[in-house]
Amino acid sequence: MSADVDLSVSIGGLRLRNPVMPASGTFAEGLERVMDFNRLGAFVTKTITRELRAGNPLPRVVERPGSLINAIGIPSKGVPYFVEKTMPHYAPYDTPLVVSISAPTAEGFASLAAELSIPGIAAIEANISCPNIEEDGKAFAMRAESTENVTRQLRAATDLPLWVKLTPNTGDVPEVARAAEAAGADAVVVANTILSMAIDLKSFKPCLGNIMGGLSGPAIKPIVLRQVFQCAKAVKIPVIGCGGISTADDAVEYMLAGASAVQVGTATFLQPAAMTTIIDDLETFCRHREISRVTDLIGGVVIEEADEPDLAWLDPVS
Amino acid sequence: MSIHLDHAGIAAIPVGGAEAAASCTPWKASVVAELAEVVSHEAVNSEYRHLVLGCGPEAAAALPGQFFQLLCPHPLGEQPFLRRPMSLYGADPDRRQVEFLYKVTGAGTRGLDTLKIGDRLDIMGPLGTGFTLDPAWRNIVVVARGAGLATLAPLARAAKANGTHITAVLSARRPDLLVSVELFQSQGADVVAVTDAEASSGPANVERILRRLIADGRCDAFFTCGSSRLMRVQQRLAREFGLPGQVAMEQQMACGIGLCYCCVRDFNVDGEIVSRRVCWDGPVFDLMEALP
Numbered sequence A: 001m002s003a004d005v006d007l008s009v010s011i012g013g014l015r016l017r018n019p020v021m022p023a024s025g026t027f028a029e030g031l032e033r034v035m036d037f038n039r040l041g042a043f044v045t046k047t048i049t050r051e052l053r054a055g056n057p058l059p060r061v062v063e064r065p066g067s068l069i070n071a072i073g074i075p076s077k078g079v080p081y082f083v084e085k086t087m088p089h090y091a092p093y094d095t096p097l098v099v100s101i102s103a104p105t106a107e108g109f110a111s112l113a114a115e116l117s118i119p120g121i122a123a124i125e126a127n128i129s130c131p132n133i134e135e136d137g138k139a140f141a142m143r144a145e146s147t148e149n150v151t152r153q154l155r156a157a158t159d160l161p162l163w164v165k166l167t168p169n170t171g172d173v174p175e176v177a178r179a180a181e182a183a184g185a186d187a188v189v190v191a192n193t194i195l196s197m198a199i200d201l202k203s204f205k206p207c208l209g210n211i212m213g214g215l216s217g218p219a220i221k222p223i224v225l226r227q228v229f230q231c232a233k234a235v236k237i238p239v240i241g242c243g244g245i246s247t248a249d250d251a252v253e254y255m256l257a258g259a260s261a262v263q264v265g266t267a268t269f270l271q272p273a274a275m276t277t278i279i280d281d282l283e284t285f286c287r288h289r290e291i292s293r294v295t296d297l298i299g300g301v302v303i304e305e306a307d308e309p310d311l312a313w314l315d316p317v318s
Numbered sequence B: 001m002s003i004h005l006d007h008a009g010i011a012a013i014p015v016g017g018a019e020a021a022a023s024c025t026p027w028k029a030s031v032v033a034e035l036a037e038v039v040s041h042e043a044v045n046s047e048y049r050h051l052v053l054g055c056g057p058e059a060a061a062a063l064p065g066q067f068f069q070l071l072c073p074h075p076l077g078e079q080p081f082l083r084r085p086m087s088l089y090g091a092d093p094d095r096r097q098v099e100f101l102y103k104v105t106g107a108g109t110r111g112l113d114t115l116k117i118g119d120r121l122d123i124m125g126p127l128g129t130g131f132t133l134d135p136a137w138r139n140i141v142v143v144a145r146g147a148g149l150a151t152l153a154p155l156a157r158a159a160k161a162n163g164t165h166i167t168a169v170l171s172a173r174r175p176d177l178l179v180s181v182e183l184f185q186s187q188g189a190d191v192v193a194v195t196d197a198e199a200s201s202g203p204a205n206v207e208r209i210l211r212r213l214i215a216d217g218r219c220d221a222f223f224t225c226g227s228s229r230l231m232r233v234q235q236r237l238a239r240e241f242g243l244p245g246q247v248a249m250e251q252q253m254a255c256g257i258g259l260c261y262c263c264v265r266d267f268n269v270d271g272e273i274v275s276r277r278v279c280w281d282g283p284v285f286d287l288m289e290a291l292p
Helices: A029-033 A078-090 A106-115 A144-157 A173-182 A218-234 A248-257 A266-270 A274-288 B107-112 B155-161 B181-186 B203-215 B228-241
Strands: A009-011 A014-016 A020-022 A061-064 A067-070 A097-101 A123-127 A162-166 A187-190 A194-197 A212-216 A239-242 A259-264 B032-043 B048-054 B067-071 B084-087 B090-092 B097-103 B120-127 B139-145 B165-172 B190-195 B221-225 B245-248 B264-269 B272-277 B284-286
Touching: A009 A259, A020 A274, A061 A212, A067 A218, A067 A266, A078 A097, A097 A106, A106 A123, A106 A144, A123 A144, A144 A162, A144 A173, A162 A173, A173 A187, A173 A218, A187 A218, A187 A259, A194 A218, A212 A218, A218 A239, A218 A248, A239 A248, A248 A259, A248 A274, A259 A274, A266 A274, B048 B120, B067 B097, B084 B097, B084 B107, B097 B107, B139 B155, B139 B203, B139 B228, B155 B165, B155 B181, B165 B181, B165 B203, B181 B190, B190 B203, B203 B228, B221 B228, B228 B245
Parallel strands: A020 A259, A097 A123, A123 A162, A162 A187, A187 A239, A239 A259, B139 B165, B139 B221, B165 B190, B221 B245
Antiparallel strands: A009 A014, A061 A067, A067 A212, A194 A212, B032 B048, B032 B120, B048 B097, B067 B084, B067 B120, B090 B097, B245 B284, B264 B272
């Protein structure tokens, strides 16, 4: 069926049959009832931590127009549970398993990556950007220095392809992306959810048990698309786009902005088969536009010299 | 919180599809999102609406206690983003129909209320793990209030098919707000209506009714949904008399299929507090493990 369009992409040496994969935290074995797992570009697990984590107090999500704010809090059953119970579930499939990890310290990240560098795991995605995990929503990926440090330690700890997931909640995402690249990341994922808040007008209380949470969904797409565009210009390693992608058109837009692959998250909550629909429609899009390789889309945004924006005012005030 | 469960968070999956998947046999969906067609949509009283949809074979195979995630139309001036969990009220595999009974309480159900015959509604399901009927049970007791009046209703037909007699204790604020009475009676169930207006719905009176049923040999198991107070009464009696029970639990949901860990609740499993996902591990749980 896909004889005429080559959908495969390569992310830091890891070959994917197509550029569509789940965003961490929005994927689990339940989707097996909805779609053929052998069709996905990759599996990306919910973030695991070494310590057992219960997660945040409820309510954990609140909806807003075109968006969702979540503060789940990374409930985790730890490494042995993951290796013994979760991993075998994905073993029968011919789809690379990417494990998302998080830790409170750079050393913690490194030791977790080392422990998970085992057969059956195709790549590590370091979630150094989850806005809920540290006090006040601060995370490694908010600063280039802490990103470089944690990435360097991760790089020394594993030979697996290393993807570093950045946060949109910082002034200069391209600088953070450059730091990850310099420290040896094989790819950056841009981005995570946008730190946000909602207040209930009946009770005057925050809508989330955690007070703040991460915004996702179609509403954030233009913001993250811009960050992908900036990061793709800043680094040579692949950028994986993640933010509000619901349709193949969204995926194409991200690839034109410079993404080599895309992650789909919140859209799956609305249309559980969103990922396979995007894969089908992406192929159709390419065929109609007579694009034989999906990689031809990467960075294909056409910017005439006269249209070059004056980005000076976007630079952070240091 | 602005995403009220408009109605039930109640649900349940029949199992089956999940573990199958992998290699050899061609993969087949057991949960689908589809555009179902409104066959009928009527007010049953001042609060509840009865919605009947024409659907595909997967949805129509839904079992009692399972639920669907409905992508509700936007009512004027509101934009519900997430799907809304809605417990199954009825399913007919032969006619390819599913039924829902809902109360208009939030943006999602206000959207549902706008549906007209012939309109399409995006339904995703069936989801979750439903009720289990032991063939050995001759008599069961159903205790329902609020959303439970809809969630427990499909048990009427299932129990009859199982040769099990139901006594349904149905609770509401006022007699005119009681629903599902005729449905239970049409399947041969005895209905005991209790209401706040008649001061008969309090836990003490319901306990008296349940003790009498137990004494008369009319209660091999409890099935309940919709009231924490009445659940606690049944837990106490179940412990005292060594009876099994099942409860359908509600919780605010996002994905409905076990991905997001938004709908967790604590359960007491042999003295240990365990967190479970209502959408995936439930929504039907062991009565004795449920915490209010």
